[in-house]
Amino acid sequence: MILDGKCPTGPVEKSWDKHRFDMKLVNPANKRKYKILVVGTGLAGASAAASLGELGYNVEAFCYQDSPRRAHSIAAQGGINAAKNYPNDGDSILRLYYDTIKGGDFRSREQDVWRLAQVSNEIIDQCVAQGVPFARDYAGYLDNRSFGGAQVSRTFYARGQTGQQLLLGAYSALSRQIRLKTVKMFPRTEMLDLVLVDGEAKGITIRDLVTGEIRVHAGDAVLLCTGGYANVFNLSTNARGCSVTAIWKAYRKGAFFANPCYTQIHPTCIPQAGDYQSKLTLMSESLRNDGRIWVPKNKGEKRAANDIPEDDRDYYLERKYPSFGNLAPRDISSRAAKEACDDGRGVGPGGKGVYLDFRDSIKRLGEHVIRERYGNLFEMYERITGEDGYKVPMRIYPASHYAMGGLWVDYNLMSNIPGLFVLGEANFSVHGANRLGASALMQGLADGYFVIPYTVAPYLAASKPGKAKEDHPECKKSIEDVKAFTKKLLSINGKETPADFMRKLGNVTWNNVGMGRSKESLTEALAKIPGIREEFWKNLKVSGTELEVNQQLENAGRTIDFIEFADLLCRDALNRDESCGAHFRVEHQFADGEAKRDDANFSYVAAWGFKGDGVPPELHKEPLEFNLIKPAVRSYK
Amino acid sequence: MSGHSEHNTKTLKLIVWRQAGPDKPGRFETYTAKNITDHHSFLEMLDVVNEDLIKEGKEPIVFDHDCREGICGVCSQVVNGVPHGGHERTTVCQLHMRLFKDGDSIYIEPWRARAFPIIKDLMVDRGALDRIIQAGGYTSAHTGGSPDANAIPIPRHDAEYSMDAAECIGCGACVAGCPNGAAMLFTGAKVSQFAALPQGQVEAAERVANMLKEMQDCGFGNCTNHYECEAACPKGINVKFIARLNREYLKSLL
Ligand SMILES: Cc1cc2nc3c(=O)[nH]c(=O)nc-3n(C[C@H](O)[C@H](O)[C@H](O)COP(=O)(O)OP(=O)(O)OC[C@H]3O[C@@H](n4cnc5c(N)ncnc54)[C@H](O)[C@@H]3O)c2cc1C
Ligand code: FES
Numbered sequence: 001m002i003l004d005g006k007c008p009t010g011p012v013e014k015s016w017d018k019h020r021f022d023m024k025l026v027n028p029a030n031k032r033k034y035k036i037l038v039v040g041t042g043l044a045g046a047s048a049a050a051s052l053g054e055l056g057y058n059v060e061a062f063c064y065q066d067s068p069r070r071a072h073s074i075a076a077q078g079g080i081n082a083a084k085n086y087p088n089d090g091d092s093i094l095r096l097y098y099d100t101i102k103g104g105d106f107r108s109r110e111q112d113v114w115r116l117a118q119v120s121n122e123i124i125d126q127c128v129a130q131g132v133p134f135a136r137d138y139a140g141y142l143d144n145r146s147f148g149g150a151q152v153s154r155t156f157y158a159r160g161q162t163g164q165q166l167l168l169g170a171y172s173a174l175s176r177q178i179r180l181k182t183v184k185m186f187p188r189t190e191m192l193d194l195v196l197v198d199g200e201a202k203g204i205t206i207r208d209l210v211t212g213e214i215r216v217h218a219g220d221a222v223l224l225c226t227g228g229y230a231n232v233f234n235l236s237t238n239a240r241g242c243s244v245t246a247i248w249k250a251y252r253k254g255a256f257f258a259n260p261c262y263t264q265i266h267p268t269c270i271p272q273a274g275d276y277q278s279k280l281t282l283m284s285e286s287l288r289n290d291g292r293i294w295v296p297k298n299k300g301e302k303r304a305a306n307d308i309p310e311d312d313r314d315y316y317l318e319r320k321y322p323s324f325g326n327l328a329p330r331d332i333s334s335r336a337a338k339e340a341c342d343d344g345r346g347v348g349p350g351g352k353g354v355y356l357d358f359r360d361s362i363k364r365l366g367e368h369v370i371r372e373r374y375g376n377l378f379e380m381y382e383r384i385t386g387e388d389g390y391k392v393p394m395r396i397y398p399a400s401h402y403a404m405g406g407l408w409v410d411y412n413l414m415s416n417i418p419g420l421f422v423l424g425e426a427n428f429s430v431h432g433a434n435r436l437g438a439s440a441l442m443q444g445l446a447d448g449y450f451v452i453p454y455t456v457a458p459y460l461a462a463s464k465p466g467k468a469k470e471d472h473p474e475c476k477k478s479i480e481d482v483k484a485f486t487k488k489l490l491s492i493n494g495k496e497t498p499a500d501f502m503r504k505l506g507n508v509t510w511n512n513v514g515m516g517r518s519k520e521s522l523t524e525a526l527a528k529i530p531g532i533r534e535e536f537w538k539n540l541k542v543s544g545t546e547l548e549v550n551q552q553l554e555n556a557g558r559t560i561d562f563i564e565f566a567d568l569l570c571r572d573a574l575n576r577d578e579s580c581g582a583h584f585r586v587e588h589q590f591a592d593g594e595a596k597r598d599d600a601n602f603s604y605v606a607a608w609g610f611k612g613d614g615v616p617p618e619l620h621k622e623p624l625e626f627n628l629i630k631p632a633v634r635s636y637k
Numbered sequence: 638m639s640g641h642s643e644h645n646t647k648t649l650k651l652i653v654w655r656q657a658g659p660d661k662p663g664r665f666e667t668y669t670a671k672n673i674t675d676h677h678s679f680l681e682m683l684d685v686v687n688e689d690l691i692k693e694g695k696e697p698i699v700f701d702h703d704c705r706e707g708i709c710g711v712c713s714q715v716v717n718g719v720p721h722g723g724h725e726r727t728t729v730c731q732l733h734m735r736l737f738k739d740g741d742s743i744y745i746e747p748w749r750a751r752a753f754p755i756i757k758d759l760m761v762d763r764g765a766l767d768r769i770i771q772a773g774g775y776t777s778a779h780t781g782g783s784p785d786a787n788a789i790p791i792p793r794h795d796a797e798y799s800m801d802a803a804e805c806i807g808c809g810a811c812v813a814g815c816p817n818g819a820a821m822l823f824t825g826a827k828v829s830q831f832a833a834l835p836q837g838q839v840e841a842a843e844r845v846a847n848m849l850k851e852m853q854d855c856g857f858g859n860c861t862n863h864y865e866c867e868a869a870c871p872k873g874i875n876v877k878f879i880a881r882l883n884r885e886y887l888k889s890l891l
Contacts, residue, residue, distance in 0.1 A: 051780040066701065067767050069807055070709040086787060122781070129783035131776050131836045133800040140790030158800060164708055165803060172775035179771040187764075210756055239703040273676035276685055279705045380707065383731050386675070449780045497691050499684070543691050548658075549699055549757040552691065 003256070003607055003622035006410045007111040012628045013094075016115040019411065020454055024461040031056035033465040035219040036456065037204055038062070039191045039246055042071030043163070043441055044424025045225030046170035047448025053177030055453055060217055061174070062186045062206060064241055064554075069171045072227055072239045073444060076163025077284035077377070079145060079155035080441040082120040087144050091152040093117045098629055100439060103149045103329060104404070104432020105581035105597060106631040107262070109605070109624065111411060112429040119450040120442050124156055126449055130169040134158050147437035148285055149329040149636075155438045160284055160376045166441055170448070186217075190554065192485075193478045194222065194250045194420065195468070201250075201420035202468035205478040207486070209554065212547035214482050216475040218468045221419045221456060224250060225448070228403035228425035230263065232562050232569060233514065234506020236400035237269060237282040243558035244565045247407050247426050251568075255415045256607035256620060258408035258428035260565070261573035264435055264582045265515050266401035267333035270384055270394075271353040275503070280399040281384055283356070283377055285437045288326045290361040290370060291394070293317050293333070295354050299344035305355055305393045316340055320592075324636045331434050331582040331595070332636060334398035338515050339593065341397075348395045357393035398515060402440060404431040404582070405572075408607040408622070412455035413447060416607075419459060423447035428605065433581025486546050489556045494539030498555035501540070501563065504532050509566055513573055518586045522574040529567045536560055568608055568617060575619065578602045581634075599631055646672045647739040651686065653698055654746040659754045659762075665744075668698075675735035679722065680705060680712065682734055683745075699758040707731040707871065710806030713813070714759050715746040720810035720869040728808065728871040748813035752820070752856040763809050765855035766823060772851035773844035774827040776836050789835050799833040802826040804872045814869030817858030822866035824852050825882035826874050832885050842889035849886060 008015040008022070026034070038049040038061040046068055049061040063071060085091040096117040101108060124142070128134065134156050135143040144153040158165035177183040188209040195203035195216060203218040229244035230236040251257045268283045294315045296308055316336055318325040328336070337354045340346060347353045362370055367390055371378070378389045385395070406428040413421045413429075424444040431439065468475065512525035536559070544550040579588040579595035580602070588596040605622040649670040656663030670686050677685070680702050687697035701711045707728040714729045716722035721729045724736065737743065745759065753761040803826070811822040828845050831837025837844070860879055867876045 047780075054779055065703060065709070065711060066763060067711075067807065069767070069770075070703060070711050072704065072709070074709050074806075075704050075706060084786070122783070124786045125783040126778070126780060128786040129776065129778035129836055131799070131831050131834050133796050133803050133830065133834070134786075135800075136791055136793045136796040138793050140792050140796075141787050158803075161708065161804065164806070165800075168803065172770060173778075173780070175767065175771040176775045176777060185767075187767075239709060240705060241703050274674060276677060276681050278678070278681050278684055281706050379726065380731070383707075383727060383733065384678075386733070386735055453780065495692070497688055499688060541691055543694070543696055549760065551699060552697060 001620040003620050012114050015111045024458045026457045026461050032058050034460050036221050037219040038223045040225035041068035042073035043444030044448045046174045047445050048452045049183050050173035050177050051453045053182035059183040062189045064190045066187050073167045074164045077160045078286045079157035079162045079438040081154050081438040082124045087153045089152045091154050099150050103436040105634050108432030109429050116430050116446050119446045123445045127169050132165045132169045148327050149436040191246045192482045194253045195478045197468040197474050200418045205482050216470050218470050223421045224426050225423040226426045230400045233400035233510045234502045235280050245558050245561045248561040252610050255417050256408040258605050258607040259405035260569045262404035262433050264402040265334040265398045267398050268396045269399035271397040291356040291358050295340045295345040321636050328636050353395035353397045355393035356396045492540045494541050496539050498559040501559050516584050516586050517573050522570050525570045533563045650742040652744045673734050677734040679732040680730050699760050701760050705730045710808035713748045717744050720813040721871050726873050750812045750818035769851050773847040795833045799830045802830040810869040811866035814865040819860050820857040821860040821879045825878035829878040829881040845885040845889050
């Protein structure tokens with residue numbers, strides 16, 4: 001099937017304004033009759049729930065943590081982009097749009113990207129009005145820094161805790177609506193199924209993570225704002241609870257999964273120390289503004305970093321990409337690090353690391369300046385590694401970080417299932433094959449504050465409120481299905497824990513589908529994953545019972561969803577027989593190791609439809625068009 | 638890098654609070670953590686213990702965790718009598734086992750406070766902190782129609798002060814550390830964040846009054862200047878924000 005994103009026609013620069021005017025509205029008096037279920041309260045979900053509540057809709061919001069303030073958005077360090085052009089360095093909406101399209105290697109939907117760039121400025125205004133304490137200069141105006149993939153300074157930040165401050169802003173707006181009773185909040189609640197009534201999304205089935213109760217919440221529309229699936233690699237920079245579960249269950253109910261193979265590896269993470277490791281910690285990319293990345297020139301270098309003279313150091317990013325240098329985009333930086341390590345020049349245990357060195361900037365600016373800019377990151381580094389980054393270069397290595405892919409949505413952020421909307425990292429639309437730094441926070445808040453309040457209206461205006469109630473046969477059936485699934489997980493009583501299976505899965509996904517992919521590695525992964533799945537259902541061990549707090553049960557459910565999803569990830573990567581952005585098929589590269597796109601054959605969104613267990617998924621394509629700028633070879637030299 | 642420490646594993650004795658539910662009796666149980674290296678984080682050490690327990694057919698220890706990088710604020714354990722283990726600016730998820738010696742005994746307990754009922758083992762209900770924010774921890778800025786972000790310059794010093802307060806991760810260690818179970822540092826930090834900014838002025842009086850009332854309704858105690866909260870805080874939130882809270886409250890009465 002050829003998919004249609006239903007984008008506005010006409011000039012791209014006018015598309016959002018035109019669309020906003022063309023869309024139907026819901027009468028203010030009718031809004032409270034519509035119940036909107038918002039799953040997830042990260043930047044996307046909290047901002048959506050708060051804004052929809054303000055408009056007068058009847059909102060129910062859900063998250064698995066004990067408070068909406070703890071969604072994984074909280075961990076974002078570096079910053080948020082906007083086209084304010086405050087530094088007067090040549091930024092504009094057009095340039096932000098251009099950088100995002102180019103950064104995504106011409107695999108994103110043009111009109112969506114334009115809209116994102118257009119509303120970016122309003123986000124900053126909104127956050128300041130909420131009391132988000134962004135960094136300021138001595139005159140009291142907002143400060144900016146630069147981030148990978150851009151030659152202008154357009155990133156707003158709050159020390160090294162930008163995500164925290166933005167999320168607390170959205171959380172406080174949400175809290176206000178909870179107080180005003182327009183939003184009802186359900187923390188410690190996990191969505192385990194999507195309920196369809198006559199093919200439309202009308203409810204979710206959840207498990208109360210404290211009592212174990214499984215029940216349905218019915219509504220008039222469902223918004224999935226459940227974040228990304230980077231944990232499919234087992235170790236990633238995501239929180240332990242981040243999972244593919246919500247969108248995977250929706251996929252199994254018919255929602256198309258778009259571009260699952262677009263996963264981002266972040267170049268600056270603290271290297272893994274051992275098998276028991278539970279997560280990898282990101283060191284903000286902003287460090288690349290002042291840190292220089294290098295490895296020894298000689299293989300098997302034995303000297304300590306500080307004893308290696310200048311001539312024996314290879315500042316490989318500066319050498320290969322002189323105009324972007326240490327700020328080259330993430331996919332390029334990550335692969336370059338892997339190449340250096342594969343070449344035997346990696347540093348630290350197992351040779352899986354490169355240096356990030358602040359010696360020169362400390363000399364130039366003084367340690368106090370570096371401390372002021374990144375103090376908390378240096379502290380974090382020392383806490384984890386026991387090493388002092390001011391004195392010896394930090395060691396970093398790439399790690400799985402972000403999912404560009406996600407559920408397919410049209411321009412209104414609605415999936416192919418009517419009434420099911422997908423926001424934030426959980427959808428696929430704006431980042432193409434690679435996301436630029438500081439653009440995910442922007443997208444989450446754009447979707448929640450400034451897109452969904454408008455784009456949910458046309459669907460609702462055309463549907464009668466309260467169509468499905470909790471006692472609808474489809475709701476009852478969904479509860480029975482989830483209960484049966486839970487029982488099945490608890491009944492196997494084998495020998496291996498969910499963590500064992502995640503480690504097994506991670507070995508396959510990271511090695512075969514990680515930074516580099518080939519027909520061979522993907523075929524091998526596709527052969528191995530069914531074995532893991534089979535073993536899971538034979539040999540899983542989950543202790544405890546269903547009607548209580550049971551973290552192992554939660555983990556088991558998320559694990560099997562990841563195992564199933566990994567298969568789709570590999571299929572998509574195999575189907576996409578080109579390299580683009582973060583999707584690097586080793587068969588397709590230029591002589592200098594750059595990704596080689598194949599626009600003639602692959603300038604489309606790959607959206608996969610579920611056809612049943614054991615049946616290959618069906619591929620649907622949405623062709624991509626570029627009117628404002630024409631696809632060119634992405635060059636950061 | 639201290640590669641050799643991989644071989645230097647430690648064995649530790651854990652004395653852990655186990656409690657099946659809010660109204661069930663609790664007790665300490667003893668476990669052994671084996672093959673722990675310097676590089677294990679505290680929670681990774683507990684993961685290892687739990688994996689062993691599951692394989693022995695026993696119930697693993699329930700504890701809250703998510704980001705494991707000291708920012709989500711969900712982890713909440715009293716280690717050897719001190720919330721988060723008592724290392725400066727460190728949450729329990731960021732505590733590393735290099736800080737413990739082979740053979741050490743470690744006591745692990747949940748947050749204990751009237752306003753934080755225990756859910757299971759080390760997991761507590763901190764909904765009361767959310768309710769304090771719901772009472773007024775915001776500016777009532779509607780989405781849309783905000784003036785340009787640079788329309789009102791904010792002196793850098795004020796922005797920094799506001800950020801110092803805003804760094805609170807809402808973990809509740811301040812409450813767990815306080816002999817009175819008070820949430821004054823938490824509440825003071827939020828009130829101060831807004832008090833320092835022009836955007837927070839309009840609703841200042843109402844905010845502080847409502848938040849303090851909610852705080853009391855939730856069953857938190859009062860501040861009697863022990864400063865244990867600041868000592869326990871993994872983000873180094875300063876007690877000066879409690880003084881600010883009191884000042885803002887007095888101002889609100891005028
Ligand atoms: C360490 C780190 C640093 C980053 N730094 C930056 C940065 O500097 N700049 C930038 O732009 N981006 C950054 N990113 C990316 C960015 O933080 C995320 O992409 C973004 O915050 C995602 O927001 P979200 O609202 O889509 O999802 P999340 O914040 O992940 O929220 C997901 C929500 O869904 C809920 N949920 C999930 N599954 C279920 C379920 N089954 N049932 C119920 N609830 C569920 C969760 O409880 C949570 O509330 C960073 C990411 C990481 C990991
Ligand atoms: S787990 Fe997030 S702060 Fe400890």
